Amino acid sequence: MGNSKHSEDEFRALVDAMPQFVWIGGPDGNIEYYNQRWRDYARLPTGRLNGDEWSRGLHPDDMPKAMEAWQTAIQTETLYKTELRLYDDVTGAYRWFLARGAPYRDARQGTIIKWIGTLTDINEQKQVEQNLKASQEKFRVLAEAVPQMIWATQPDGYLDYWNQRYADYLQLSPEELQGYGWRLCLHPDDRASVVAIRTRSLETGDPYEVAYRLRDGRTGAYRRFLARALPVRDDAGQIIAWFGTCTDIEEQKRIEDALRQSQERAQALMDSAIIGIMIVDGETLVEANRAFLQMTGYSQEEVQSGLLKMSTLIPPEYAPHEQEVLEELTVSRQVKPYETVYICKDGRFLPIVQGGVALPHRPSQTIGFVLDNSARKELEQRKDDFLSMASHELKTPLTSLKLQTQLLGRQLAKQEVTGSVTAFARMDRQVKHLERLIGELLDVSRIQAGKLEFVQETFELDELLSDIAETLQQISTTHTIVVRGAVHTFLSGDRDRLGQVFTNLIGNAIKYSPQASTVEVEVGVCAEEITVSIRDHGIGIPREQREKIFERFYRAVTPDQKGFPGFGMGLYIVAEIVRQHNGTITVESEVGHGSTFVVTFPKSAKT
Numbered sequence: 001m002g003n004s005k006h007s008e009d010e011f012r013a014l015v016d017a018m019p020q021f022v023w024i025g026g027p028d029g030n031i032e033y034y035n036q037r038w039r040d041y042a043r044l045p046t047g048r049l050n051g052d053e054w055s056r057g058l059h060p061d062d063m064p065k066a067m068e069a070w071q072t073a074i075q076t077e078t079l080y081k082t083e084l085r086l087y088d089d090v091t092g093a094y095r096w097f098l099a100r101g102a103p104y105r106d107a108r109q110g111t112i113i114k115w116i117g118t119l120t121d122i123n124e125q126k127q128v129e130q131n132l133k134a135s136q137e138k139f140r141v142l143a144e145a146v147p148q149m150i151w152a153t154q155p156d157g158y159l160d161y162w163n164q165r166y167a168d169y170l171q172l173s174p175e176e177l178q179g180y181g182w183r184l185c186l187h188p189d190d191r192a193s194v195v196a197i198r199t200r201s202l203e204t205g206d207p208y209e210v211a212y213r214l215r216d217g218r219t220g221a222y223r224r225f226l227a228r229a230l231p232v233r234d235d236a237g238q239i240i241a242w243f244g245t246c247t248d249i250e251e252q253k254r255i256e257d258a259l260r261q262s263q264e265r266a267q268a269l270m271d272s273a274i275i276g277i278m279i280v281d282g283e284t285l286v287e288a289n290r291a292f293l294q295m296t297g298y299s300q301e302e303v304q305s306g307l308l309k310m311s312t313l314i315p316p317e318y319a320p321h322e323q324e325v326l327e328e329l330t331v332s333r334q335v336k337p338y339e340t341v342y343i344c345k346d347g348r349f350l351p352i353v354q355g356g357v358a359l360p361h362r363p364s365q366t367i368g369f370v371l372d373n374s375a376r377k378e379l380e381q382r383k384d385d386f387l388s389m390a391s392h393e394l395k396t397p398l399t400s401l402k403l404q405t406q407l408l409g410r411q412l413a414k415q416e417v418t419g420s421v422t423a424f425a426r427m428d429r430q431v432k433h434l435e436r437l438i439g440e441l442l443d444v445s446r447i448q449a450g451k452l453e454f455v456q457e458t459f460e461l462d463e464l465l466s467d468i469a470e471t472l473q474q475i476s477t478t479h480t481i482v483v484r485g486a487v488h489t490f491l492s493g494d495r496d497r498l499g500q501v502f503t504n505l506i507g508n509a510i511k512y513s514p515q516a517s518t519v520e521v522e523v524g525v526c527a528e529e530i531t532v533s534i535r536d537h538g539i540g541i542p543r544e545q546r547e548k549i550f551e552r553f554y555r556a557v558t559p560d561q562k563g564f565p566g567f568g569m570g571l572y573i574v575a576e577i578v579r580q581h582n583g584t585i586t587v588e589s590e591v592g593h594g595s596t597f598v599v600t601f602p603k604s605a606k607t
């Protein structure tokens with residue numbers, strides 16, 4: 001007994017020294033003994049305890065599973081094993097334990113005498129496990145969430161992990177992907193260099209970054225990727241894996257390429273010596289190409305200093321027009337080429353043609369295109385000089401011719417030579433025709449030179465109009481000239497010149513309406529204006545030519561429209577005379593139905 005007491009004490013001491021909780025239960029599973037460590041942990045009262053006392057500290061969630069395992073063990077007389085949480089009174093938290101229980105049998109009959117069990121604290125291990133699981137899960141979610149393709153290889157480069165995006169892109173099965181299958185998806189031209197870089201990296205252990213093309217398994221097209229790989233090392237510094245990403249840079253590359261291409265094009269345009277190009281920000285020149293600098297004599301430095309303004313380049317007398325140009329630019333984002341003049345660095349005036357476009361996203365910036373127009377201007381000047389010279393030269397013999405004709409006419413009239421009157425009348429008509437033509441040529445030259453002169457007088461408009469209508473009616477055998485209305489107003493201006501205006505307009509009305517029989521002149525007056533309109537029922541003028549007909553030498557009639565002789569000078573002179581009288585001239589027309597020219601003058605003179 002003493003011996004057995006001794007061994008029982010020893011057993012107790014042993015059991016209490018163990019880091020585990022130890023328990024002993026009866027054959028029915030009712031626990032009879034808890035070791036001291038457990039009693040301390042669960043703060044079980046000393047003395048005899050109920051068989052299920054321990055379960056008070058069991059986590060409620062673990063209760064059903066633990067109880068079921070325990071019941072099964074007892075019924076099937078097999079090993080009991082489960083994981084459960086027990087309440088720690090000291091920290092006030094649950095800890096994980098591995099509970100085990102084994103039946104202890106009678107040596108002879110094999111019946112169960114006792115159950116002996118332990119509870120081993122596995123809390124830390126559990127924690128580590130859970131942390132690991134959580135971080136693995138985090139990695140998985142992250143790897144699937146990123147827009148890149150992610151992969152991992154063994155130290156020798158054998159691919160053993162990839163995210164879904166990678167498999168989806170390459171359209172390879174896990175069996176195909178495992179190992180080195182991805183290399184087959186590399187663009188053939190990239191294969192050798194990429195394999196070389198990787199092989200070197202695997203040897204040296206240095207991370208690498210390489211761009212290559214990978215085939216999109218869905219479309220068969222190659223896209224560009226940037227691949228990056230980093231080695232993962234253990235505590236001893238040994239590489240245990242390689243982690244890598246492939247970032248799709250196709251779009252970025254494409255944009256870069258497009259950008260480069262458009263930059264190249266823009267540069268080629270700028271560098272071309274064909275056309276002057278400048279960039280203007282507001283009023284300031286911020287960039288100019290060589291052609292522009294050569295034309296104007298300014299240097300690149302002067303442009304870059306930001307001190308060169310448009311107002312320095314454009315002569316003050318062109319400033320109002322420049323203002324209109326700016327307005328057009330604001331409204332229609334571009335300006336059609338127009339003629340103007342630059343003041344060059346050395347003060348020289350340079351005739352140019354310029355146009356421009358506003359930059360779509362930088363409304364204050366304009367790209368201007370400039371062409372040297374001096375050669376054309378020079379040619380024009382030469383033509384003008386020639387015209388002026390020729391018309392003067394022609395005028396002198398014509399004047400004497402006219403004089404001689406008049407003398408001859410008088411003599412012929414006295415002698416009454418048969419047939420000579422008609423011959424003379426024809427001659428006289430031709431001389432008058434020549435005279436008008438040369439007169440117009442001279443007028444054009446004078447307008448060009450700014451030398452058309454006007455006398456200032458006061459006259460009655462109604463009278464002027466009826467005089468002209470009468471004169472023209474005498475000549476015209478085809479049309480009736482109808483004058484309607486009267487203004488009873490005096491105009492101040494050049495009576496002859498204004499007479500020239502109406503003669504011309506009525507003359508045109510007759511000339512361009514061969515099928516019609518009337519030309520109507522209507523005079524009207526309102527509070528501020530006097531209006532004279534000349535209407536015909538002739539061929540009309542196409543819309544796009546209605547402005548141009550007032551330009552010098554412009555004719556709307558096509559060369560095959562014979563029977564409309566002319567030189568395109570009349571309306572140019574008319575417009576200038578009207579302008580000099582502060583008036584306006586406009587035209588309304590319908591092709592095939594006729595035209596109406598409307599001339600207005602401010603009602604300034606006395607009535």
Ligand code: ADP
Pocket residue numbers: 508509512536538539540541549550554555556557565566567568569570571572595
């Ligand atoms: P010209 O009559 O000598 O050609 P103008 O300067 O008088 O020159 O007129 C310019 C052009 O305008 C003409 O060539 C003609 O095409 C057009 N035009 C002028 N008046 C009329 C009109 N009443 N009807 C149709 N076209 C006209």
